[in-house]
């Protein structure tokens with residue numbers, strides 16, 4: 001069945017956090033918007049579900065700092081608009097060996113972007129966190145104010161509710177199986193497995209771990225975006241110390257540089273438990289997930305034992321959750337026009353490489369700009385172009401280490 005009426009200004013494919021933020025931006029600007037999702041809204045099979053994501057401005061790549069700062073403001077504006085609370089502020093604490101190139105690069109990024117920060121040695125860290133965080137002698141820590149936790153499932157529902165309030169149409173259980181150009185009247189036809197077809201002037205694809213499959217079907221282009229299954233772990237805080245690690249005090253969101261790269265949040269979603277996980281995963285086909293068994297936790301356990309002065313039980317995680325990353329070879333996003341016969345009519349936002357959630361409001365703003373005006377204001381899109389992989393299969397060249405372990409250790413599987 002073809003959609004009756006004048007069609008849409010923009011159809012957005014994929015209602016994870018990126019698609020939901022994009023639909024909100026488009027509808028807010030008065031454009032007729034349709035957001036399509038292949039599964040139930042708020043499902044747990046993609047990348048945007050769960051209880052916590054970190055936000056931080058510390059990045060080895062300086063181009064993400066300004067995006068994170070803009071995003072932080074947009075998160076606050078959105079939650080004020082609807083009176084949801086999804087953003088819980090905390091300090092951010094990054095740590096690692098003092099010769100770690102990524103960590104040193106993150107310090108330079110702070111300097112370049114005027115992000116207020118303090119660099120501390122191991123003794124200063126012990127004092128600042130009253131002995132809760134212990135660093136080896138040859139490590140340093142960086143403290144910044146912009147940090148915190150965002151509640152992902154709630155945040156997706158917030159942006160979907162906002163988009164709907166602004167007039168966007170949201171439909172779930174609609175799997176898009178092709179997008180074709182309308183050579184006569186212009187624009188594109190977006191067709192679904194159900195047989196329905198929707199016409200729009202523009203289309204934005206925010207299909208998460210499925211972006212590679214959909215883009216290949218639509219245009220034949222093979223994007224180097226690999227789905228990874230990753231595991232989040234929650235650990236028990238020793239009795240009597242729960243409040244010392246809880247959000248709302250001085251305990252920070254944190255990241256530990258080096259191999260493995262480890263990240264975590266203060267205790268929030270499950271009282272008495274703290275989330276500490278490795279930024280790593282196994283390549284998978286998003287339609288044939290292994291659903292476990294998860295990664296080896298031996299280095300993570302050792303890290304917890306060493307860093308948290310025995311105040312967190314490193315025996316076994318109390319709870320684990322599975323989720324998917326969409327990795328590019330350089331861990332930079334893909335934000336670009338599809339090009340070819342589609343020119344600027346189809347825009348892609350994908351490959352968020354395990355660090356996209358915090359940026360979703362700014363990415364939504366950029367994707368809406370691109371669909372409506374043909375450019376993203378205030379951001380250098382060159383870092384995110386598809387073309388970078390044609391020039392170099394590894395993408396952007398960096399003079400520091402990758403952060404997600406898989407990039408170095410595992411081969412891609414063909415989806």
Ligand SMILES: Cc1cc2nc3c(=O)[nH]c(=O)nc-3n(C[C@H](O)[C@H](O)[C@H](O)COP(=O)(O)OP(=O)(O)OC[C@H]3O[C@@H](n4cnc5c(N)ncnc54)[C@H](O)[C@@H]3O)c2cc1C
Pocket residue numbers: 013014015016017018019036037038039045046047048049052053054055174175176177206207208209210211214230231232322323324325349350352353354355356357358359
């Ligand atoms: C465990 C874990 C921890 C993370 N921690 C952080 C963090 O601390 N900070 C941070 O910034 N980021 C973090 N991330 C990354 C962040 O969550 C992702 O970058 C972000 O959620 C990606 O959102 P998305 O909308 O691109 O993908 P998704 O949420 O997967 O959304 C894509 C949607 O498109 C739908 N779709 C796909 N194909 C079709 C189709 N053909 N038709 C219709 N619908 C379709 C899918 O069903 C899906 O709902 C983490 C990710 C994971 C998994």
